[in-house]
Amino acid sequence: MIADKIKSIAESLPAGVRLVAVSKFHPVEAVRDAYDAGQRVFGESHVQELVGKHDVLPDDVEWHFIGHLQTNKVKYIVPFVSLIHGIDSLKLLVAVNKEAEKINRIVPCLLQVHIATEDTKFGFSTAECRDLLASGVWKDLKFVHLCGLMGMATYTEDKVQIAGEFHTLKLLFDEIKQMYFPKDESFKELSMGMSSDYPLALKEGSTLVRVGTYIFGERDYGQS
Ligand SMILES: *Cc1c(COP(=O)(O)O)cnc(C)c1O
Numbered sequence: 001m002i003a004d005k006i007k008s009i010a011e012s013l014p015a016g017v018r019l020v021a022v023s024k025f026h027p028v029e030a031v032r033d034a035y036d037a038g039q040r041v042f043g044e045s046h047v048q049e050l051v052g053k054h055d056v057l058p059d060d061v062e063w064h065f066i067g068h069l070q071t072n073k074v075k076y077i078v079p080f081v082s083l084i085h086g087i088d089s090l091k092l093l094v095a096v097n098k099e100a101e102k103i104n105r106i107v108p109c110l111l112q113v114h115i116a117t118e119d120t121k122f123g124f125s126t127a128e129c130r131d132l133l134a135s136g137v138w139k140d141l142k143f144v145h146l147c148g149l150m151g152m153a154t155y156t157e158d159k160v161q162i163a164g165e166f167h168t169l170k171l172l173f174d175e176i177k178q179m180y181f182p183k184d185e186s187f188k189e190l191s192m193g194m195s196s197d198y199p200l201a202l203k204e205g206s207t208l209v210r211v212g213t214y215i216f217g218e219r220d221y222g223q224s
Contacts, residue, residue, distance in 0.1 A: 003037035005215040020064050022212030025219035028056055043210050047073040054080055066210055068122050071095040078107055085150040085191050088112045088122040090132060093144055100143035108147045110191055115165040116154040126172050133180055148189030149173050153197055162197050166204035
């Protein structure tokens, strides 16, 4: 089941686009099934759960943190996390840099941009994102590396709206790439698209799709 789903998504991805299998709230056994099917990149959104899974699963798993990260929990994931998708404040970026410096590790990060109409989702507005980059303060943070942008579309059936929101993020990505990272080949990630909207995100230029439910089934929030 899980293996078939992984395979069907993998086959639909354009070259250079990667699948982040979102395993939050699913047991280690489910992650292992996906691993055995060849999946290596997994996304988690709770620090404790991520650390627990990292401890028991093979070392060649690439763990991505995709949720809202509290500054006081940064230290638990900085030693091993491959990419933090949800940098939503300068304060958080500074906190990651500080913990990373302590262990002399450079941590790849994405800036989360608020593109949805719901006001419950975290992230910079496009204006705040431009202001942060223009300020230049990120250039002094030597232990974080900005690799791109992440966003979540509105939860709606309206495909035109969703595609429009992804398009907005892609345009912002292109603008920032050209202005600040023209020669930095590692500034290349556009993390957008979930189970319900990843085909639209792919059309709009996503390089990382974060898919959970489609692969692992519905999440059981009962124990949390
Ligand atoms: C949970 C989550 C996903 C996966 O959502 P599905 O609808 O289960 O595919 C993707 N991105 C983020 C940020 C999430 O928190």
